[in-house]
Amino acid sequence: MFLTFDDGPHPEITPWVLSELDKYNAKASFFCLGKNVVQYPFVYQQILEKGHAVGNHTYNHLNGWKESSVEYIKDIREASFLIKSHLFRPPYGRIKMNHVKKLKAAMGEEAKVIMWDVLSADYDEHTSPQQCVKNVLSNTRAGSIIVFHDSDKAKKNLIHALPVVLKELQEKNYMFKKIDG
Numbered sequence: 001m002f003l004t005f006d007d008g009p010h011p012e013i014t015p016w017v018l019s020e021l022d023k024y025n026a027k028a029s030f031f032c033l034g035k036n037v038v039q040y041p042f043v044y045q046q047i048l049e050k051g052h053a054v055g056n057h058t059y060n061h062l063n064g065w066k067e068s069s070v071e072y073i074k075d076i077r078e079a080s081f082l083i084k085s086h087l088f089r090p091p092y093g094r095i096k097m098n099h100v101k102k103l104k105a106a107m108g109e110e111a112k113v114i115m116w117d118v119l120s121a122d123y124d125e126h127t128s129p130q131q132c133v134k135n136v137l138s139n140t141r142a143g144s145i146i147v148f149h150d151s152d153k154a155k156k157n158l159i160h161a162l163p164v165v166l167k168e169l170q171e172k173n174y175m176f177k178k179i180d181g
Contacts, residue, residue, distance in 0.1 A: 002179050004147050006149050009037065011040050017150050
């Protein structure tokens with residue numbers, strides 16, 4: 001099982017997530033925004049020191065479907081100077097094929113786009129904490145990539161869902177690994 005967290009690092013939520021992961025000896029992958037790495041470098045460093053993976057989630061969380069290719073790739077490249085990883089997750093879970101081709105120029109030949117197969121919907125204000133848990137537990141299988149968010153927007157659902165998900169999936173003998181990149 002692969003837990004992933006988008007949009008951080010965040011000065012309060014990311015350390016809480018790291019603490020929860022420690023309780024279950026779980027590793028995860030954090031798809032970080034460059035602007036947040038600049039604003040909270042000490043939190044970004046904590047992620048690395050605890051042995052988790054990091055990935056590029058652009059600098060400013062741009063929507064590649066709405067931005068020009070030039071601006072989108074520039075934003076990815078700007079984040080790649082801060083986030084040393086070949087892993088990339090496009091904001092909003094969508095990426096144009098021509099962006100995939102240009103990604104290697106921005107991040108290196110080893111660049112890999114990492115999507116997910118289980119969406120927690122923790123960021124959705126219309127999703128209850130209980131529904132967030134259900135979204136994850138009823139859709140996971142061995143090898144699933146689950147997406148949560150370490151952000152203010154997701155806090156209410158994440159604080160409830162993550163401990164439940166970790167406990168229940170570990171009781172089913174799942175292990176939580178980081179994505180290699």
